[in-house]
Amino acid sequence: MSVSDRQLRELLGRCWAGPVAWDEPLAKWSSLRVGGPAQALVKPGSSEAVQRLLMGCESVGLPWLVIGGGTNLLVAEAGFPGLVLVLGREFGAISECGIDQDGRCLVEVEAGCSLARLLGWSQRRGLSGLEFSVGIPGSVGGAVVMNAGAWGREIKDVLAGLQLLLPGGVMERRDSQAREFSYRRWSGPAGALVLSATFALTPADPLGIKALCREYLRGRQVKQPRGVASAGSFFKNPPGDYAGRLIEAAGLKGLTVGGATVSPVHANFLVNTGVATAAEMLALMRLVQGKVMAKYGIWLEPEVRIVGESGRPVES
Template structure:
């Protein structure tokens, strides 16, 4: 089956196509076994070509951003993985509106908006994910959510048709955007405001310094592991049950922010998942709070 997936992928696009790729090389946590095939389409037409054949041959398909907020299990991913980060990164400005393709990093988008003197995106400075990933999970930071800036989102459907949905027809919730699983976020259009560049830069500096003070910047992590429950920040409860700095194998609860798990260098996905399960169990047993995962877990 693996060889069939790989044979069908050969020569399908001009963009890079890699085989048996260790997913630890493509994820921020740096864990995960091999993916059978990883495509890096150069444009929309190549992406459509991949989707068309995958649908016809019933090949499992996973869309990858920058590999943040993601844990790939140790046996890897069967089927095709498609990364949008090398071909779908265009950005277009029209007055107070900015339209960015799904493969562009949120961090880069914030930098572009700063250059244009537009304000609104500052809280997302330093978030390592893509525009597509940020929209899919309704990324948030410092009380801001990306949904509050969205004007519309353009999706690619499984049949190759593109469809634009205005904000009024999009269903956002906490760390989630509801849309059909077979659809792909192609681009998002955001409505920002004019601002003074000096004030925008000052806000970015403030958020950046706050992030450095409170989060394990520079360490291997997937970002926040759990969503904040209604009872309060997940990190607070994890710390209160005594798990800050707790280790399993090479996986460790960050001693800076307890809602981050750090790969100390040679952690496996099993180490990470075992630690997550232990955290969930301890917080529930001692606090009566059920933690919901923010990170996605995929693969075998």
């Protein structure tokens, strides 16, 4: 359901005291640098503020969308007719909260903290487990929802618990449930927002952690395009194969629609050369899907979350 700006103003007047960006271009909040406007955008700094906002949205049936770093997001030209909540640094506290039975340090992190900041903190503190995530941009909340991973490790491997906000404004703490996580996917309760994540990290030599991060980063730098707008790997790898290998073997490196191009460096990166529109990114995605399907009979599912014309994220 769409709600007029006047109704949304009244709603925000009741449940939000901070600044509101009206008609905010979501291209500014997405690493692909494309996408139309959000009706309104706010940046809450506490669980209670997020709770009040979502309960307000629920009370009038207003769609909401939560964004962390926007590094796995493709927003269509139509934008998002509803309230966008950006969880960033102001909702990014890190705190140690105990030791588990295996002697690992439990660290609770609010969803808006960037993975990079968390990794820097854990390096300095001499806590190992998150090294694989070096170079993955975005927030802790986004990393949980995407079950972000690299080098054979995933967020779920170090996740001990979650604090969720459920429909109806219910806050729930729960242990991490391994069965809810699969490749680049968390299938938690419908409509849940991740407020914080607790990681179980192992005490280790800070210099060893640093050395491993450096090694992973070097590996990343030779494989991935740099200095261009992207959302990382665009498609999920199909079972037993790699999306990048299939796209390259189909001869699609360099394929271009307007300002959108299949990276000549890594075929699973669809990049914005600077002037692409969301429609061009989507057209390139469909072209690649169609050509790979025609040649290999394999349908590539986007890993990137697409916020569609209807304003609803398209689940991959």
